[in-house]
Amino acid sequence: MSVEFLNAVERSRLLEALFDNTSSFGILSRRFRDSFQPARYSAVSCEIGQMCKEFVASTEGTALLAALYIVDYMRKQDNVAAKSTFYDVLIELEHAIRRDMFIVEQIKYTTKESKEGKKSIEATRAEAFRIHCAAKVFAFQLLGDVVADDEKVVSYASKKQESIDEALNAWEKASIKIKEPMADIEHCWVAKQEKQQCGSLYETAAVFDEQPNKTFALLLPSITAKLPMLPMQEGELQYVLPGKSGMLLLDSAPPSEGWMISKRLLVQARKSKLSKDDEQALLGLLNESLVSRLGVSPQQLSELATHNPEVCASVLLKLPSGSAGAFIQFLLKGNIPEENMQTILLRASSVLQQVNVRTFISTMIHKLRERGELSTGAESVKNFALSLHQLVMKAAKENREIFIADAFRPDLEQLFQSSSNPEVKNRWEDMKR
Known part of the structure; x- marks a missing residue:
């Protein structure tokens, strides 16, 4: 299964677009269309998938939201790789949110820091939790097709935790609206996993x-050649293998x-x-x-x-x-x-x-x-x-x-x-x- 990558110039153009938090989504999509042809969408999806993992880990909110918007743009063009990447990012966000909640609870009950130090750590983790939840809400809104072209990344990245929680609750109650696109991207993600797991078996x-009984075959459990022992007994057959052929596996049973x-x-x-x-x-x-x-x-x-x-x-x-x-x-x-x-x-x-x-x-x-x-x-x-x-x-x-x-x-x-x-x-x- 071949994997495409962006060259240095393409990657630079993509990063410039992702980190421009002053432009509207309409301008962002226009810049992306001008920079990348549909034939390169699979390579862009692969690159953004790796970037999003870094953005989630580093809590780079605006770049993460811009990346989601570009992946969604390619998804709407019916690009299979983009659909799989979108679902991959959702999974990564879900893991990050659960990890944030666990760490906050762990800090609350186990840290030996002073009150001021504990508050600082809790605030840092709370901010990471807010950014991850904001990205999840934004992903749902993209699937629900309710993001306007004149809106900006910063307006979503700066939302308070209370409004984010309200939006998450609203989407859970109205999940039927994103049922079809969610099933579509899940199907593409599963198909990709199947190719990775089953493809080489053919x-x-x-x-x-x-x-099954070929003399030279890689069998489980592995059979390793024994060291030669001297003197040889009458009727005994031994193979004296050079040191560099230690990986050769023989099975004559x-x-x-x-x-x-x-x-x-x-x-x-x-x-x-x-x-x-x-x-x-x-x-x-x-x-x-x-x-x-x-x-x-x-x-x-x-x-x-x-x-x-x-x-x-x-x-x-x-x-x-x-x-x-x-x-x-x-x-x-x-x-x-x-x-x-x-x-x-x-x-x-x-x-x-x-x-x-x-x-x-x-x-x-x-x-x-x-x-x-x-x-x-x-x-x-x-x-x-x-x-x-x-x-x-x-x-x-x-x-x-x-x-x-x-x-x-x-x-x-x-x-x-x-x-x-x-x-x-x-x-x-x-x-x-």
Whole structure:
């Protein structure tokens, strides 16, 4: 995945625009248009993403707000990199706000400074908290498209904490206004994370999947060459390796019977439904050591999910939680049968991330609306309600990432209450408690 950067001249022009706190937003956008063509927006987004991290850390308020405005300008031009960067800055701000609150409380109860010194430190942290909150409010107003061209950066950067708190409360109550743009930038951010986590697996999966017993292969756990011992015994074979070849890994062990059986069954599982006996045999053989050598790829998991969702879920449970979440996100956006996808989510609930739950809910609502099944007692509505109920009421006890975001509650309320099936309505009432 290639990354573009600005040259020295472009970076200088960008910094001049960001630190000009006397101009209006209209002039700022005009200067930006004159300096950068749309073909360079991805490079600008990458550069601003790094700058914003520095601005958040150094509490450089005016430059941070100007950077957000420029990123939003590119976002409105439908630049994917800008959308991802905007969401990245929101995450950075949220972390900074929580960190500010923690430090203020820590100073209040643990510092040994004098009263004057403590007040000075508290004032410094309070100012950092104010700037970060002001930037968050400004970001929401940009998403809500309520920032006028004749306004200036300094007017937002100088707001008092009381007015900032009022604005944050107002946006929380009117979050429906920014629901669509927020979902759009979140989708772009998630897609970028998926590319970073899953992209390189395509190149390596083929070797490990098709030729697992290659003599020269990087295996886990690593096998290091032993030092030569003399004298050599009769019939003993030893490799005397020069010192500079210490990183060479040799593995001449024949594949185990379990490996051969699991590979054969996995090939079948990717093509058709396994018999009950074969499925149980494969589930019994799968473990973390074996899965780490399978060369798991999105395509492989997609085929398993289509024909054998139980096996797919078992493989996901043996992967690191971060990778498992990215793979589940790939499956949710694919053409996996609904019943199979719900089985996978229920079986692999311990590795689900909040973004997976959000995608599952939004995808199902969209599909049901397209098919016109909202006002009927459709079986798919019932299955969706039962699966979501199990996730929220049972799986959530073990995984705190599983919960229904407030943004989805009105749509789910309409969906389940319009159903003629009383069981669907009862399950929804349980989930609302």
